[in-house]
Amino acid sequence: MKKCTFFVSLLLLATTFAGCNSEKLYEASINYTIEDGVIVLSEPQRQEGQTSLLEFRAEPLDTVRVGFVGLGMRGPGAVERFTYIDGVAITALCDKYRERAEEAQHYLRAAGMADATLYSGDEGYKALCESDDVDLVYIATPWQMHVTIALYAMEQGKHVAIEVPCANTVEECWQLVDAAERNRVHCTILENCCYDHFELTTLYMAQQGLFGDIIHAEGAYIHNLEPYWQHYADNWRLEYNQANNGDIYATHGIGPNCQALNIHRGDRLDYLVAMSTKSVNGTKLVKELMNEEECRQGDQINTLIRTVNGCTIDMQHNVMTPRPYSRMYQLVGTEGFANKYPVEGYTFKLDQINKIAEPGTLPDIENLNHHTFAPKEVVEAMMEQYKHPVQRQLVDGIPLEEYSKRVGGHGGMDFIMDYRLIYCLRHGLPLDMDVYDAAEWSSMGELTRISIENGSKPVRIPDFTRGEWNKIDGLTHYFAE
Numbered sequence: 001m002k003k004c005t006f007f008v009s010l011l012l013l014a015t016t017f018a019g020c021n022s023e024k025l026y027e028a029s030i031n032y033t034i035e036d037g038v039i040v041l042s043e044p045q046r047q048e049g050q051t052s053l054l055e056f057r058a059e060p061l062d063t064v065r066v067g068f069v070g071l072g073m074r075g076p077g078a079v080e081r082f083t084y085i086d087g088v089a090i091t092a093l094c095d096k097y098r099e100r101a102e103e104a105q106h107y108l109r110a111a112g113m114a115d116a117t118l119y120s121g122d123e124g125y126k127a128l129c130e131s132d133d134v135d136l137v138y139i140a141t142p143w144q145m146h147v148t149i150a151l152y153a154m155e156q157g158k159h160v161a162i163e164v165p166c167a168n169t170v171e172e173c174w175q176l177v178d179a180a181e182r183n184r185v186h187c188t189i190l191e192n193c194c195y196d197h198f199e200l201t202t203l204y205m206a207q208q209g210l211f212g213d214i215i216h217a218e219g220a221y222i223h224n225l226e227p228y229w230q231h232y233a234d235n236w237r238l239e240y241n242q243a244n245n246g247d248i249y250a251t252h253g254i255g256p257n258c259q260a261l262n263i264h265r266g267d268r269l270d271y272l273v274a275m276s277t278k279s280v281n282g283t284k285l286v287k288e289l290m291n292e293e294e295c296r297q298g299d300q301i302n303t304l305i306r307t308v309n310g311c312t313i314d315m316q317h318n319v320m321t322p323r324p325y326s327r328m329y330q331l332v333g334t335e336g337f338a339n340k341y342p343v344e345g346y347t348f349k350l351d352q353i354n355k356i357a358e359p360g361t362l363p364d365i366e367n368l369n370h371h372t373f374a375p376k377e378v379v380e381a382m383m384e385q386y387k388h389p390v391q392r393q394l395v396d397g398i399p400l401e402e403y404s405k406r407v408g409g410h411g412g413m414d415f416i417m418d419y420r421l422i423y424c425l426r427h428g429l430p431l432d433m434d435v436y437d438a439a440e441w442s443s444m445g446e447l448t449r450i451s452i453e454n455g456s457k458p459v460r461i462p463d464f465t466r467g468e469w470n471k472i473d474g475l476t477h478y479f480a481e
């Protein structure tokens, strides 16, 4: 067994590499070794005074005072949604551009709420984070600013909720984990797709064992961003795509998969391999909009992940070519199957057995019925029966699912996410998505890039819980009552 172990630091790549010169190098954000052909990033020790945040409960907040940072295409919708949640005071609005913060004020006025304090400029977020009038900092800025703002907020003792992905590198993921653990605050990921009605219902079916042992899952972000590129503030998104290969927007796909697979609640992401296509449309785009010759990101990124318990996840990322929008969401279990795109449907083994053959007769090989989804009426009845308790949670006497459809935000899932965040903070409950979810899901960007840039070598996925991934038995959505 040849063990080629060498530490590579960002600035000393060339000089420390003697003896292993057949290996390709990637400028990782953190030191790594290669063990049995697997790239293993170093995992920093937990510092003294830091403790685990698994199942963390913060002091209940009667009213959650929220400050929003980043009011471009995404942020204002969140401000509006929060005006529909009881126990919220929107005390601060911040954008680099003053007029965007001013503009968002109208949602508060329309809802009869008090005006918020406005902050602006590149570093306006600092005063917002320092304010005694804010409990939760809600971050919807460009990715490049997420961690800077979140760390500053957490150091001021504020809870943070960060848009996706929360961080861009593995090093940044550790910084989030460490800051949250050190300051004993929540750091959650705003992964709205975990609250999509189909995903939530399917999660509950999975939790009730309907799919048996889930052995495989699929997830993706397939969204042709052609109409949007020119609307991101200061071109941050295309700049990021141009400079970085890898699945840089993996959380919509992997988030719901990890919840169904109980990741860091009984199973753990072990390693991944990733591969990218060449860049064709991306290269044309950056030439046209940025006058750049090269787009580092391939038009499509494909990733395979294996978990410690032997499950696999297949992920795709494609924002460059004309494909129908898809998050692929699929669960393959020993007893059943769920699929969201392009058609929502379920297949269950028991149902199939009845259709295959009468006892004692040979199966009819021409009969393909048992290879199709369960009939529509069955699916509808099951989806009603297996609604997740979160969908049934009452808001003013109305089930949250129905309430969320009235408020809106990607069909309601954005509202459910926001509502659950505030509900858990008000009742001092563990959040549905913790800092370890935020780190695991966000780390995909750099980990896939490392694999791609090293000839699709396997890359070990860090254990952000530092050995506690098997301490909790399954994902729980908490309720006060």
Ligand SMILES: NC(=O)c1ccc[n+]([C@@H]2O[C@H](COP(=O)([O-])OP(=O)(O)OC[C@H]3O[C@@H](n4cnc5c(N)ncnc54)[C@H](O)[C@@H]3O)[C@@H](O)[C@H]2O)c1
Residues within 6 Å of the ligand: 069, 070, 071, 072, 073, 074, 075, 094, 095, 096, 097, 100, 121, 122, 123, 124, 125, 140, 141, 142, 143, 145, 163, 164, 165, 190, 191, 192, 231, 232, 233, 234, 236
């Ligand atoms: N979950 C979802 O479905 C979803 C959908 C869209 C966007 N997003 C995420 O939301 C975030 C924002 O995306 P967007 O589409 O609104 O981009 P955007 O460019 O429209 O908005 C970003 C805003 O942040 C502001 N900003 C930049 N630097 C700042 C700073 N230092 N301080 C304060 N404000 C600053 C910009 O001026 C801009 O108004 C991204 O993380 C994106 O991935 C998530």
